Amino acid sequence: RTPSPTARCADRGCCPSHHERRRPKMSVHVCGDWIAAKLEEKQRQPGSAHAGVLLGARTGQSTTVLRMVRTPDGMELLDTAWHAAHAKTLDAMTPGGIEVCGAFVFGTSAKLASxxxxxxxxxxxxxxMHGDNLQGPMLLLLPSDAKKPTWKVLASSGNRLQPLDVKLTSSMPQVAYAYSWLCLKHAYILVYLTVTIFLCAYPPPVLMHL
Structure with missing residues (x-):
């Protein structure tokens, strides 16, 4: 007999049509001092609402948030196609073990709600982009008119947000400093290659006579 749509399953994870699919329990870690400092920094700097992506390191059943990367301003705030393209590009450029794990938005409380x-x-x-059910992408809401940020996660149904319990740590993990060093190294390499290519294409007059 076909069960009634209002019937409750004994196992809440057995019937995706009635209940959200279960995800393995994962823990999310972030440095409390770092998040507080970032919020204060954004509140001090004049500017309008903006958004970006979160980078994190996943190890087993744990995800550690490492960086907030602001997305270049597009046609409108939180334009899905524009921000998704930035997230995909950034995810392809990050070293192994680090990935885009969510997004952040900064603005007034009313703006964030809208x-x-x-x-x-x-x-x-x-x-x-990742195609797994280990942890739904997370959202960090940074209010310009409040002292505390709010963490949420995309529910397994994919159509709503739910509160996310984040474990605050006292310091950044070593992988965060390693990632910063890699970014600096890659930046120097990119500048070197850009200058080299430019000089080969447009050599200064003094070099043309050597």
Whole structure:
């Protein structure tokens, strides 16, 4: 007999049509002092609302948030296609073990509340990049008119946000400093290659006579 749509399953994970699919329990870690400092920094700097992506390191059943990378301003705040393209490009450029794990938005509390539907669409696009059910993409809300940020995660149904319990740590993990060093190294390499290619294409007059 076909069960009633209102019937409750004994096992809440057995019937995806009635209940959200279960995900393995994962822990999310972030340095409390780092997040507090970032929020204060953004509140001190004049500017309008903006958004970006979160980079994190996943090890087993744990994800550690490492960096916030602001997305270049597009046509409108939290444009799904624009931010998803930035997330995909950034995810391809990061070293192994580090990936885009979510997004962040900075703005007034009223502005953040009005962007929920767009945030859900963006997190769903980020989730499709990795194609797993270990941890839904997370959202960090940074209010310009409050002292504490809010963490949320995309539910397994993919159509709503739910609170995310984040474990605050006292310091950044070593992988964060290693990532910063890699970014600096790659930046120097990129500058060197750019200058070299430019000089080969447009040699100064003094070099043309050597």
């Amino acid at each position: 962007l929920e539907s767009k945030a859900i669409a963006l997190l769903a696009a980020i989730g499709k």
